[in-house]
Amino acid sequence: MIVFAILVIVIFNFAFSGSQQTMVSLTPGMLWVTFAFAGVLSLNRAFIQEKEDNCLEGLMVCPVSRETIYLGKMLGSLFFMLLVEVVVLPVFALLFNVNVISLPLIIITILATLGFVTIGTLFSALAVNTKAREMVLPILFFPIVSPVIISAVSASGRVLGGESWGDIYSWLGIIAAFDIIFLVVAYLVFSVVIDE
């Protein structure tokens, strides 16, 4: 996954080349496209193995509520994605000479990733139970998660442009609202997806 993300960044370098100025303005987009696609790939894997090895039934027989399974999977994916981001951000900074390691950006990344895994875990479980499996997740994931991507890209752009916290509050607000609302909804609705 980390390798995939780095590969995407390298490909971006071939796709877009320009002055340092251009690169800075393109950075938010490149960064979030990378994270979004790497995210979808890793989220897809969240349930595929369970389904194939019938682990899912095993999990369900455990004396834990369905909702706990959701939380567990979600936190697992969150941790994994954050790990990838921790590696990718410095690599990005190195390769593109853009300072992406700053507190505001890290906060944006954490919040947005939370949004990704909240939705992604639910839809991954859903996708795995359909005929098309891996193809279903992107179709559902991207439109629903679009406000997070829009907000993350815009906020990151502002941060890189030297703006301070004040400017990005509204963006952070949108992502945070998304996280909370969909965490609750996904939590409530997860059992519908898992149960037969």
Next chain:
Amino acid sequence: MKIRVLLGLTAALMVIALYMVFIFVPSDAETGVIQRIFYFHVPLAWIAFLAFFVVFGCSIMYLWKRGRKWDILASSSAEVGLVFTTLFLLTGSIWARPVWGVWWTWDSRLTSSLILWIIYLAYFIIRSYISEEGRRARFAAIVGIMGFIDIPIIAMAITLWRTQHPGPVIFEGGLVTEMIWTLIVAIIAFTALYILLFSYRVLVKQDEHELNALKALRR
């Protein structure tokens, strides 16, 4: 036979709306004749939104009561909603062409509508990938619920994005009273149309189920 009544009512309302749009209402001072698209474009959008609200409600009801009829209602409303959204997008594009010179632009309304359209397209794509009826209804309900909840968030994000990168605005200037009346009549006409199409679709779906039930009897 309720359908016949609805059909007649809708047709009558549409004729009145058409008269008002083309003859009764004055042209917009700034953009001219093309602005008249507004009177059909806006109702299409609002009713599409209403349709998706119905999907939302029926999806919740389905997950709660698990009655098949709720799934029929939800999917029928989604289908009509998708048709209306498609028309809304197309007319918006045709309106944009002469006014802005481009077929498409990423202004807040068009962009949000495009995402809305994609979400409901996804609703149907998901349905097509599940053959078992109960699961199809359940999963579709989830998409219907989450999609609808997402709409205000999408709108907020895109509007905020657009205020930072302002784009073209499609309609400035106030509304004269004739315009307001025309719009109201158009909205009523399109609501009737929605109810008509929705009821008809539900009827057809019920026939589909009847056929499947009969086929099952055969074995």
Next chain:
Amino acid sequence: MDNLGYLFAAYTVIWVGLFTYILVLAQKQRQLRRDIDWLKEMLKKADQLP
């Protein structure tokens, strides 16, 4: 009266779109009715239907 062509295009799109949808639905409905009636006849003959 410029842009009248576009106005016409927009309204045509709406009406063509709506009519296509209605016609497709009506066709589906007719076919369904035919199949249902045919099946009912068949089942009646085979005494599987009261």
